[in-house]
Amino acid sequence: MRASAVRNLPALLLGLREEGFSGTVRVAGTPGGTLHLRDGLLGAIETPGAPTATSTLLTSGRIGDEDWLAACAAQRDAELLGKQLVAGELVGAVELEVICTAAVFDAAFAMSLGAPGSWELSDPEPALLARPGVEPRQLTDETTRRIALLSRLWGPPGELARARPVPGTGVVEGPLSGRHENILNQVNGRRTARDLAFALGRGLYAVMLDLIRMESYGLLRWEPPTVPGGRPSTAPRVTPGRTRAAGPSPVPSRTEPLPRRMPRGGEKGGK
Numbered sequence: 001m002r003a004s005a006v007r008n009l010p011a012l013l014l015g016l017r018e019e020g021f022s023g024t025v026r027v028a029g030t031p032g033g034t035l036h037l038r039d040g041l042l043g044a045i046e047t048p049g050a051p052t053a054t055s056t057l058l059t060s061g062r063i064g065d066e067d068w069l070a071a072c073a074a075q076r077d078a079e080l081l082g083k084q085l086v087a088g089e090l091v092g093a094v095e096l097e098v099i100c101t102a103a104v105f106d107a108a109f110a111m112s113l114g115a116p117g118s119w120e121l122s123d124p125e126p127a128l129l130a131r132p133g134v135e136p137r138q139l140t141d142e143t144t145r146r147i148a149l150l151s152r153l154w155g156p157p158g159e160l161a162r163a164r165p166v167p168g169t170g171v172v173e174g175p176l177s178g179r180h181e182n183i184l185n186q187v188n189g190r191r192t193a194r195d196l197a198f199a200l201g202r203g204l205y206a207v208m209l210d211l212i213r214m215e216s217y218g219l220l221r222w223e224p225p226t227v228p229g230g231r232p233s234t235a236p237r238v239t240p241g242r243t244r245a246a247g248p249s250p251v252p253s254r255t256e257p258l259p260r261r262m263p264r265g266g267e268k269g270g271k
Contacts (some may be wrong), residue, residue, distance in 0.1 A: 029117020172219020
């Protein structure tokens with residue numbers, strides 16, 4: 001298969017699955033990302049838009065820093081690090097598989113919220129992988145489902161990803177759930193959903209769903225952050241009391257699960 005002849009990334013991944021490709025796909029764009037494939041299956045995706053499995057394990061405190069460093073020293077091959085973590089009883093095999101697989105889906109979703117970009121294929125690179133990996137079509141279908149759900153519950157997911165919540169005045173009956181309390185402890189009018197996901201070691205999609213629910217409880221609201229010194233804010237402006245950003249969005253909302261390719265010359269390819 002000629003990668004340059006494929007019009008979009010989902011089609012490329014389907015072709016690579018048919019070929020049983022093992023290697024790396026680097027996707028340019030905002031946020032862009034690096035996809036790790038083994039036998040055509042997605043084993044890991046690294047993107048600035050969402051936490052990786054490693055970030056989730058460490059930031060959440062599931063594995064301590066010292067234990068992690070010791071495991072990495074004992075097994076320097078990232079491809080085999082998962083087995084080392086399980087053998088050292090730092091995490092269960094099933095739990096690790098769930099975390100790694102969830103990170104793949106979350107990263108694909110995060111990439112779908114950004115601008116299109118070109119891609120290039122290269123040799124395999126070591127990574128902490130979900131085993132055996134995720135089918136490309138399953139990844140595409142799930143990303144599309146997530147975008148549709150968020151669009152129905154709130155509006156364009158790209159706008160929600162850029163909105164910056166502030167604490168609200170609502171009160172819920174009974175004790176606040178632990179994950180909602182953790183979010184409220186991080187909400188300050190400057191952090192986006194992505195920032196919160198990295199700070200908490202949670203998936204971007206899960207955090208966005210919680211933000212929507214918390215808004216419905218009145219626990220938070222959307223408001224542009226106060227910028228010291230009078231410097232204009234680059235955050236999307238939201239009228240107090242509104243549930244979504246007003247005005248044009250700097251990044252268009254998308255319904256495709258992953259970015260499309262830009263052919264040579266820097267011009268965007270058509271459908």
